[in-house]
Structures are given as structure tokens and as C-alpha cells.
Amino acid sequence: MAQEVRGVIAHKEGAPVEVLDIVVPDPGPGEAVVAVQACGVCHTDLQYREGGIDDGFPFLLGHEAAGVVEAVGDGVEEVAVGDFVVLNWRAVCGRCRACRRGRHEYCFDTHNATQPMTLIDGTPLSPALGIGAFADKTLVAAGQCTKVDPECSPEVAGLLGCGIMAGIGSAVNTAPVQRGDTVAVIGCGGVGSAAVAGADLAAARRVIAIDIDPKKLSWAEKFGATDLVNVRHVDPVEAVRELTDGFGADVVIDAVGRPETFKQAFYARDLAGTAVLVGVPTPEMKLELPLLDVFARGGAVKSSWYGDCLPSRDFPTLVDLHQRGRIDLDAFITERIALDEVEHAFDRMHRGEVLRSVVVLG
Structure with missing residues (x-):
């Protein structure tokens, strides 16, 4: 059944974000619910809040995330319940002209979950980059979940979801x-x-x-x-x-x-x-x-x-290189914060005081 969880919402252009209760539906065909463990604060989230991406308010912010698959819908083969995953905003279709040429990193028909997450009153939310991971749980297309080594910390793994990978x-x-x-x-x-x-x-x-x-x-x-x-x-x-x-x-x-x-x-x-x-x-x-x-x-x-990346290829590789000491992803993390400190993190980002703030969820 649908679940009520906390999420960071941008209601209107330039207004401070709020932590509100939201509704995450059960996953439908091709979808997955992920329990978010960590999510980086990216400049793109601030652009959403400022109306610099589009005017689809209210937005559920957050997209640089890692967590554990909690439930999957019918037909899902990419991941299973219990998998540790990094979320990506380019679930490839496998059918477009780029994919048919074997150039999946250039997929021209990437997709997201089809069901909306909503506010408690039923207002549909626009999830940032089709993810919306400043939340205890989020609904995504199963193809947006990339399995990586569960020994990697969520704070580090989630960074690969956007800016660092780019x-x-x-x-x-x-x-x-x-x-x-x-x-x-x-x-x-x-x-x-x-x-x-x-x-x-x-x-x-x-x-x-x-x-x-x-x-x-x-x-x-x-x-x-x-x-x-x-x-x-x-x-x-x-x-x-x-x-x-x-x-x-x-x-x-x-x-x-x-x-x-x-x-x-x-x-x-x-x-x-x-x-x-x-x-x-x-x-x-x-x-x-x-x-x-x-x-x-x-x-x-x-x-x-997105760094011309193919998440299924690049995310596990970079996690492996990090764990072998070839690249220090930990060094990108300036601070670890709670969900209700995202607005503060935006201020610090705007002032150039942080490389990455990371929201750590229970």
C-alpha cells in the first residue's frame, strides 16, 4: 500500500524549501520504491527551487542518491528487493536508434516512473530529474537503479548520481x-x-x-x-x-x-x-x-x-576504483546534514563554502 514519508518540497520560485509529508505509491509495472540512505545537495536542486529548470512546482527535490530497493513492480528484472543501488536520471530504453547502435549512453528516450508521488492532499509532485530523493523513500523507474557494491558507503555512492559523474x-x-x-x-x-x-x-x-x-x-x-x-x-x-x-x-x-x-x-x-x-x-x-x-x-x-556515462558500466567501476584507493570520492563530501538542513546547504553552496553537502537519512 502507499506510504507516507518526509520529503523536501519547493512550492514556488525562490521560496525556502519545506520538509512535508508526501505519499509514495506502491510500484507499478517497471517501477521500484527505494529507501533512500543518502542524497547529495546538487546545484541543479537549487536551480529547480529558483525556477531555472521549469515551472512544474511543487518539486520534490534531490537526485544524487543511494539506497536500498524496498519493493519492485511487475516485470522488473534489473533489480530485486534488498539491492543497494545508486539512482540515475537516465533509464535507457534499449529500443531507440542510439540504443540499437549500441550507444546506450546517448539513449534518446530515457524514462522515469509513470505514477506520481503526491502531497498528502493529492497534489502531484514533480521529482527533480525524475528522482526526488530528498525523501525517506522515492518511486523511480527500475532502470534508474544501478546496483553497486553494498560495502561502499551510501554518502559516497550517491555522489555518482549526478555532478561527480558528470x-x-x-x-x-x-x-x-x-x-x-x-x-x-x-x-x-x-x-x-x-x-x-x-x-x-x-x-x-x-x-x-x-x-x-x-x-x-x-x-x-x-x-x-x-x-x-x-x-x-x-x-x-x-x-x-x-x-x-x-x-x-x-x-x-x-x-x-x-x-x-x-x-x-x-x-x-x-x-x-x-x-x-x-x-x-x-x-x-x-x-x-x-x-x-x-x-x-x-x-x-x-x-x-551527464559525462556521457552509462550508469550500468560507470557506477560500479567508479565505486570499485574508490574502494581500491584510485579515486577519493570521500574527499568530495564537505558536510553531512539532516533532511531539514537542505535550505541551509543551499545557502552554503551559493556562497561557495562547500564542495558537497550530503543529506544522511535514517
């Missing part, structure tokens, strides 16, 4: 960084620091971290940055060229997602180098580049959506 994947999957490459990363918050970690994991020879905030540069250094560039004091393109014998980097990753930072990425790369956009722009942003420069510089300009 950053690591931008380097490892999208670019992809090759052994011995020089790499520059513009913007060193959660996604950018993860891109630094991904470049280091791929054995880049030099990883240049670029930001305006000394604290964020120090975070990037912990994840493998070899050089730190504070753009309050220098031009980032010239700084990258100076650090790469005048040529530019083989790969430049823009983890900010603004026209000016993407132009910096475009011009800071070597001839035939690769520029990757993983920071998310807003709808009104426009980019202008001389078409001759696009032609003359060669190479590649790529966008990276």
Missing part, C-alpha cells in the same frame, strides 16, 4: 583524455573538481585548474591538479599557453557553462585540441565565434551530458 565522465568519456595529455579545467566546484579527478585518473601529464576562488583551487589540487590559475590576476588563455610551451592544452573542459568561459576553453586548447562543455548554460545565453577560427583551429568541440 565531471569525471567529461574527462574520461567525452574528451576522452589520453595518457600524457595536458588538460585544463575552467571552474573548480563539484563538477570541475571531478573533471580534474577524471583527468588525473586517465593519467594526464599536466592538469591545470582555473578559477577565481582560492578555496576552489585548493579543492582541485587535492584531486590531482598540477597547476593552479587564479583568473582574478591573469588571463586564463595566456596562462594555459604559458604552462604548455605556448601551444595550449590538449583538452580544455568548461565546467562553468557561460559564453565567456567557453570561449576561453576554445582558445586555450592546442591546434587540433578538444574543448568540452560540461557546465550547464541557461536558455538565454548565446555564443559567437568567428567561423574561420572554428575551421582553422581544427580539433573538436563537444558537449558532455
Whole structure:
């Protein structure tokens, strides 16, 4: 039968979130109910609260989550009751033209649960990225559940659900960084620091971290940055060229997602180098580049959506690398908080004081 649990709700644009009772229905065909154990506070959740994604209020926030499958609906084969899973927002269909070509990471028909979760009065909720995991339990499509090693802590595993995967994947999957490459990363918050970690994991020879905030540069250094560039004091393109014998980097990753930072990425790369956009722009942003420069510089300009990840492939691999000491996912966690502290976490995030706050649920 349906269950009443707590959830973090954004009622209207810009208003503080509230913890309210919500209704989670029994899973229908192809669906699963997951008891959430931990959920990271991602900037995307704040964008939902601010109306920057769409106007489908009220939202049930939270999406970087891990937990245990509590119930499954008819026809579910991906997971079973008791499985420890990381939630993802791209349940692949297996049938679209991308999937038929074996490129499931580009699935054009990803899906979520079909039943709505609601407020107690029956008002349907819009779950953030089809997940809604700032809650004791949530309803998702079974394909949004990826089994990983249960020995991994939920706080760590859940981080792979969005920003950290996006950053690591931008380097490892999208670019992809090759052994011995020089790499520059513009913007060193959660996604950018993860891109630094991904470049280091791929054995880049030099990883240049670029930001305006000394604290964020120090975070990037912990994840493998070899050089730190504070753009309050220098031009980032010239700084990258100076650090790469005048040529530019083989790969430049823009983890900010603004026209000016993407132009910096475009011009800071070597001839035939690769520029990757993983920071998310807003709808009104426009980019202008001389078409001759696009032609003359060669190479590649790529966008990276969710780090071009395939959760069934990448989540277990990254958990394994973490447990073997190859990548320190624990280092992304700045603080562990309770469900009713999400609004406080948004404030700290906005001020740039945290890499990741993680909600830990009972």
C-alpha cells in the first residue's frame, strides 16, 4: 500500500524549501520504491527551487542518491528487493536508434516512473530529474537503479548520481583524455573538481585548474591538479599557453557553462585540441565565434551530458576504483546534514563554502 514519508518540497520560485509529508505509491509495472540512505545537495536542486529548470512546482527535490530497493513492480528484472543501488536520471530504453547502435549512453528516450508521488492532499509532485530523493523513500523507474557494491558507503555512492559523474565522465568519456595529455579545467566546484579527478585518473601529464576562488583551487589540487590559475590576476588563455610551451592544452573542459568561459576553453586548447562543455548554460545565453577560427583551429568541440556515462558500466567501476584507493570520492563530501538542513546547504553552496553537502537519512 502507499506510504507516507518526509520529503523536501519547493512550492514556488525562490521560496525556502519545506520538509512535508508526501505519499509514495506502491510500484507499478517497471517501477521500484527505494529507501533512500543518502542524497547529495546538487546545484541543479537549487536551480529547480529558483525556477531555472521549469515551472512544474511543487518539486520534490534531490537526485544524487543511494539506497536500498524496498519493493519492485511487475516485470522488473534489473533489480530485486534488498539491492543497494545508486539512482540515475537516465533509464535507457534499449529500443531507440542510439540504443540499437549500441550507444546506450546517448539513449534518446530515457524514462522515469509513470505514477506520481503526491502531497498528502493529492497534489502531484514533480521529482527533480525524475528522482526526488530528498525523501525517506522515492518511486523511480527500475532502470534508474544501478546496483553497486553494498560495502561502499551510501554518502559516497550517491555522489555518482549526478555532478561527480558528470565531471569525471567529461574527462574520461567525452574528451576522452589520453595518457600524457595536458588538460585544463575552467571552474573548480563539484563538477570541475571531478573533471580534474577524471583527468588525473586517465593519467594526464599536466592538469591545470582555473578559477577565481582560492578555496576552489585548493579543492582541485587535492584531486590531482598540477597547476593552479587564479583568473582574478591573469588571463586564463595566456596562462594555459604559458604552462604548455605556448601551444595550449590538449583538452580544455568548461565546467562553468557561460559564453565567456567557453570561449576561453576554445582558445586555450592546442591546434587540433578538444574543448568540452560540461557546465550547464541557461536558455538565454548565446555564443559567437568567428567561423574561420572554428575551421582553422581544427580539433573538436563537444558537449558532455551527464559525462556521457552509462550508469550500468560507470557506477560500479567508479565505486570499485574508490574502494581500491584510485579515486577519493570521500574527499568530495564537505558536510553531512539532516533532511531539514537542505535550505541551509543551499545557502552554503551559493556562497561557495562547500564542495558537497550530503543529506544522511535514517
